Amino acid sequence: MRADAKKNYEHLLDVARTVFSEQGNDASLRDIARRAGVGLGTLYRHFPTREALLEALLRSSFESLAARADELQASQDCAAALLEWLQEIIAFTHEHRGVIAPMVSAIEDHESALHASCVTLRTAGARLLARAQADGKARADLDGAELFDLIAALAWLREQPSHASRADRIFGLIAGAIFVRQS
Amino acid sequence: MRADAKKNYEHLLDVARTVFSEQGNDASLRDIARRAGVGLGTLYRHFPTREALLEALLRSSFESLAARADELQASQDCAAALLEWLQEIIAFTHEHRGVIAPMVSAIEDHESALHASCVTLRTAGARLLARAQADGKARADLDGAELFDLIAALAWLREQPSHASRADRIFGLIAGAIFVRQS
């Protein structure tokens, strides 16, 4: 990549990060190009779709979350590990309002720029789930796709302002449904 | 209302019903006015906001769902009654793709045209829940607002095409979390 192109690319990412965090991940791409002081075509050249921009912006976060799952695999209490990871992934989507909808549509769309990242995340979750299941802590009749559904549902709810005061309770309720009742 | 105004009003509702069912509840209002053969200002005169149009379109459905809850109150098995009502409300939102987001934002926005309808629905659900709780069938630590959250989460998930194949299982999982485990 030419030096000026690289500079534009990095600067667009910086500005996009700011604008998305201010306005959510459905902010205007035109506005991002404008605030970056760059032609609209330049944004489209570097990021042909909104998903491509999101992917470039969030790739490292996705990788961190997947790495975090592997790290948690090592902990003794595998139920607590899964619960902790769920909490972290919901916190992440909450910091990136509007990101869960493109993630959910990307996970079965192999053409989406976000596809690989979402699959990585689902796989990481599935590993934590499998360990909790092997240990008899999590319901055996669940798979990674269903865990991803529950994450998506919780993430979407948390995007709703009217839900804020009940977020912790609903998290506990839905996350709790994953585990086997101890008696 | 003048006769011509009334005719436009009714015709707009008919066309909106068709367009929303074809394209979801975020379809273009311009398109609706166009297909109704009516000036754009006429649509705005009758329905000042998208919520006002949705409300006019869905009011009778909301009332039916609330009435259905009262009807189900009479059944013997109060847990089955709640479960059945949840299924019907999710089926309803599924038929009206895109309706759950405005409902969730309306429920704490007293200015929204959809506010009253959503509160009615939440109250109806809360009554079914209270009866199941009194009977020891549903968790005691739940209220109507939380039940509405669970409905919203399920409804949003069901709007996602990638979720379709797991809809029944996730419904069972989340709805199941409402009830007390029998052992």
Add this chain to the structure above:
DNA sequence: ACCTGAACACCGTTCAAGT
């Protein structure tokens, strides 16, 4: 190679002018 911004086809919303 890369960048620019006009052009195109859309939105939602408002409001002066018409009947």
Add this chain to the structure above:
DNA sequence: ACCTGAACACCGTTCAAGT
């Protein structure tokens, strides 16, 4: 009293023209 549609301020996306 009601209707119309132009006007305004936005979008996303493409692409000819420039450097």
